[in-house]
Amino acid sequence: MIGHVAVGGGLYGTTPASVVVQSMTNTDTADAEATIRQVYELWQTGSEVVRITVNSPEAAAQVATIRKGLDVLGCNVPLVGDFHFNGHKLLQAYPDCAAALAKYRINPGNVGKGSKRDEQFAAMIEAAIHYKKAVRIGVNWGSLDQAKMAQMMDDNAKLAVPLSADALMREALIQSALESAQQAVDLGLDPNQIIISCKVSNVQDLIQVYTDLGQRCDYPLHLGLTEAGMGSKGVVASTAALAILLQAGIGDTIRVSLTPEPSESRTKEVVVAQEILQTMGIRSFTPLVTACPGCGRTTSTYFQELALQIQTWLRHQMPVWRSQYPGVETLNVAVMGCVVNGPGESKLANIGISLPGTGETPVAPVFVDGEKTVTLKGDHIAQEFQHIVDEYVRTHYAEGGKLRTAKASVIPIVAVQE
Numbered sequence: 001m002i003g004h005v006a007v008g009g010g011l012y013g014t015t016p017a018s019v020v021v022q023s024m025t026n027t028d029t030a031d032a033e034a035t036i037r038q039v040y041e042l043w044q045t046g047s048e049v050v051r052i053t054v055n056s057p058e059a060a061a062q063v064a065t066i067r068k069g070l071d072v073l074g075c076n077v078p079l080v081g082d083f084h085f086n087g088h089k090l091l092q093a094y095p096d097c098a099a100a101l102a103k104y105r106i107n108p109g110n111v112g113k114g115s116k117r118d119e120q121f122a123a124m125i126e127a128a129i130h131y132k133k134a135v136r137i138g139v140n141w142g143s144l145d146q147a148k149m150a151q152m153m154d155d156n157a158k159l160a161v162p163l164s165a166d167a168l169m170r171e172a173l174i175q176s177a178l179e180s181a182q183q184a185v186d187l188g189l190d191p192n193q194i195i196i197s198c199k200v201s202n203v204q205d206l207i208q209v210y211t212d213l214g215q216r217c218d219y220p221l222h223l224g225l226t227e228a229g230m231g232s233k234g235v236v237a238s239t240a241a242l243a244i245l246l247q248a249g250i251g252d253t254i255r256v257s258l259t260p261e262p263s264e265s266r267t268k269e270v271v272v273a274q275e276i277l278q279t280m281g282i283r284s285f286t287p288l289v290t291a292c293p294g295c296g297r298t299t300s301t302y303f304q305e306l307a308l309q310i311q312t313w314l315r316h317q318m319p320v321w322r323s324q325y326p327g328v329e330t331l332n333v334a335v336m337g338c339v340v341n342g343p344g345e346s347k348l349a350n351i352g353i354s355l356p357g358t359g360e361t362p363v364a365p366v367f368v369d370g371e372k373t374v375t376l377k378g379d380h381i382a383q384e385f386q387h388i389v390d391e392y393v394r395t396h397y398a399e400g401g402k403l404r405t406a407k408a409s410v411i412p413i414v415a416v417q418e
């Protein structure tokens with residue numbers, strides 16, 4: 001729940017009561033160099049916590065090296081170790097790994113079977129206590145504790161009005177998470193070091209599970225639709241689920257679990273998570289571009305190219321701008337396709353350009369803080385507009401200087417509909 005962030009805001013030094021953006025690598029952790037490179041890239045994009053797989057002795061042996069390599073690069077992003085099946089052994093056998101991680105993700109469904117389950121879970125919690133680490137009790141419906149599920153199904157069958165299969169599954173997820181958290185507390189782990197997640201891949205189930213979870217515990221919650229999928233499906237499903245929960249004040253850390261297309265950067269999941277929070281007005285991360293959708297008045301692709309170019313350029317500046325120009329993340333830039341809404345929308349932005357539509361005079365008036373300042377024309381409109389934006393940032397957001405209040409902190413990327 002926003003407001004009692006123990007593991008998100010408190011532990012990681014972000015603004016209290018903010019929702020933290022998390023991501024996960026897809027490199028082999030045993031390949032320290034590749035993992036350092038990807039963690040650094042995710043961090044540069046704005047990921048505030050990065051989870052890495054720790055699935056083998058080879059992977060565990062590299063975790064401390066990865067931590068050191070990131071520190072040398074000035075990247076202090078907290079690393080979360082993702083443990084399944086053999087975490088108890090790895091944390092014991094590789095103390096440097098246990099010490100280098102900021103948090104251990106423990107999946108109660110993959111800790112061990114039968115009598116070994118409690119023992120192995122306890123070994124991981126004891127490591128967390130010993131090394132003073134946070135723990136995410138991360139339940140996932142794809143790896144739900146089968147013994148627990150079987151017991152609950154038996155009990156459910158005896159009820160006069162049994163729960164449906166879906167409702168039972170949701171209840172099993174929640175009980176698995178809460179009972180494991182209680183077990184960790186009983187073993188001596190500080191409740192403030194615990195965060196919970198109960199991930200499913202169906203939007204409605206996720207909303208129901210987290211709404212219920214939010215009412216039944218005070219632990220910080222990590223939100224995410226598991227296996228969200230590829231492309232627009234993954235983005236839309238994650239946004240639909242997370243937006244409803246965030247709007248209800250549920251969620252302290254979020255991850256958007258997109259499957260990258262083969263040539264796509266892993267950083268897209270960070271961008272999407274940030275854009276969910278920014279378009280909802282919860283946090284600002286990077287200046288966003290308001291652009292019209294285009295129509296029969298824009299028969300060339302010029303304005304689409306300019307909008308994309310400016311948006312990409314703005315995002316690429318952020319690793320440096322973030323510290324150099326505080327407040328720049330709320331900057332609003334408009335790139336509009338014609339005279340119908342162009343001047344109006346451009347005046348509402350900090351900086352806007354109204355490009356000529358089909359049949360209009362080939363000139364592009366630029367508006368700064370609501371006033372028309374210059375009209376661009378010729379072959380270098382894009383470069384000249386970018387220069388104006390750059391100049392604006394340097395003069396309005398210089399560190400220690402007067403921080404300009406942006407006109408809007410919630411800036412849809414493609415905001416204008418006819």
Ligand code: SF4
Pocket residue numbers: 292293294295296297298336337338339340341342357418
């Ligand atoms: S501002 Fe409206 S009318 Fe003009 S190009 Fe964009 S969508 Fe079309």
